[in-house]
Amino acid sequence: MTHSTSASAQDTRPPGPWRMALRSLRRNRSAVFSLGVLVFLAIASLLAPYYARYVAHTDPFVSNVAGSIMLNGQEVDIMQPNDNLLHLGLSPIGPTWHGSYLLGADSQGRDVAARLLYGGRNSLLISFCSAALCLVLAAVVGIAAGFCGGIVDIILSRMMDIMWSVPVYLFAISLSIVTLSDGLHLGPFIIESDNLILPICIIALVYVPYAARPIRGRVMALREAEFVMAARCLGVPRWRIVLQDILPNVTSTLVVLGPLIMAMSLLAESALSFLSIGVQAPAASWGTLIQDGEGLIYTRPMVAIAPGLAIVAVVLALNILGDGLRDALDVRDASHREQ
């Protein structure tokens, strides 16, 4: 904050563009509800260990095929005979709608509800981090390409086009298989194949072109904006223009892209984990949970449906939130509405 503004600042500081956006977002009920859903799921996931210990009374990472639980005063085996005609084979217990095994067990007798919360931790963490990393990379690439133009733009844009031309899942799968086979060796640094940094980086990387292109477009428009022209006319150095005129005006684009990229990252993470090339067993993610449930889809559909619904809920909420942010951040639009 400069001397000038603090000197003349009063108790009733006029609301800045960000505060106005926040106000407008608060009036948007569906966006607020979506944010609530996301916060609830995030907190619930963070509380996974407490749920496992005090509510479910199980360790969701240990196979419990031979165990049994007390249900309505009766002892019930976790693995039960199939209720098909021949009563052949065993199925895990279905949803009990009680504390333990709320959503039933998976094929190894582990509590699906507890694993769902543990999976949420990984899924949300990976999708959030990869979206953040992706936006940072995309901002650097987009601003460099859009502001410098010329040869820098040509090189960066063609690189983005090449990445774009490979289907995103195929790209992510190839990168995952390469790095997962025996970790990633970067000189003296070795990243083990079960490190979450690997899926985070891979997913961030594959979505960079999707975020960089709109940022580049925005920067190109901003570069020709009259206030950038005015700054150049005042003799403001280029780096200062980037930091003070370009970046703050790109931030709204980044904030709007954030939830959308996070939704795409979540889907990509789930897909990779479903294919066993994302989060590695015994760790859980919503993708690995769906894979666990795949074999039980006819007898115990809840094992696959529960994480599926969680993914749907988060992706929907992120998209609605993204739309709400886009409407709220349109400063110019808001000021025009006032006039």
Place this chain on the structure above:
Amino acid sequence: MKTSGKSAPILDVCDLYKTYRLPRRQELKAVDGVSFSVMPGEVLGIVGESGCGKSTLGRCLLKLTPATSGQVLFEGRDITHLPERTLRPLRQRMQMVFQDSYASLNPRRRIGDLLAEPLKVHPDAQGHKRSSAAIATRLQELMELVSLPTTALARYPHEFSGGQRQRINIARAIALSPQLIVADEPVSALDVSVQAQIINLFADLQKQLGLTYIFIAHDLAVVRQISNRVAVMYLGRIVEIGDADAVLHTPAHPYTAALTAAIPRPVTGLARPVPLQGDVPSPINRPSGCRFHTRCPYMQTRCQEEDPILHPIDDSGHEVACHFPLSPVASATHCNG
């Protein structure tokens, strides 16, 4: 009018071209060989229809857009080939006010920060970095000069009306005490009553600070109010330039005559001249010969073949690019019907 004929021109433009390359080997000549000079303390109005290259010319003058060829001499120094680093100290002495008062202020910064920016970037007269106290004092002075309350410094651009925002833009332009200000249609986006206030502000500041203006507009009434000299542009070239009274009252170019005739006048009952037919031709395929011949009521065969050059028609510095310039009497009758 030769204003202060002894002193050197503050700005000298020689044969300036700005060509945009388009797909399929087409070229758009936005500025097509423009030469003029501006004396210190003078107000040169540049008028023309939209798309005639006025704004591009304005931006080329301050090297915001690189010119394709030609020279712009600011205080005798060619700035067209200076690298930005060398040009930066010179930028303190030449500033610009833009048309869109909203688009020319960064919506995410407070007015105080916007106005302090030039003071932070450039050192003061002694070459020292300005202290924040010095900047604060200067900001108070600036707000006084443009008649805005100092409380405005803590506000954001969207909280102001168009006229107030243009005052802020003017304050930023004069922050470094420049000699030359290029005003690119500074009032055309404003209400008529506000236009008058802003033009008066420009006039007051010129008197107080001894500024030189290049005042770009498409409104002849606006230009007449503030300019000593007027240049009329058509399709990227100056077709008539001279003393404001001479150009606007006894226009020698048929295009200027048509423009002045189009100004609404309070006098009624007089026969009005026929307005110009058609639109400005495309600057991509501009007409051969005189660029105005497609719309000129006095067109002759020579006009289709030979491009007229700017030549003086009297000794007052009134120059016109026309093979058959209107005589003062003829143009007066043409004007009044």
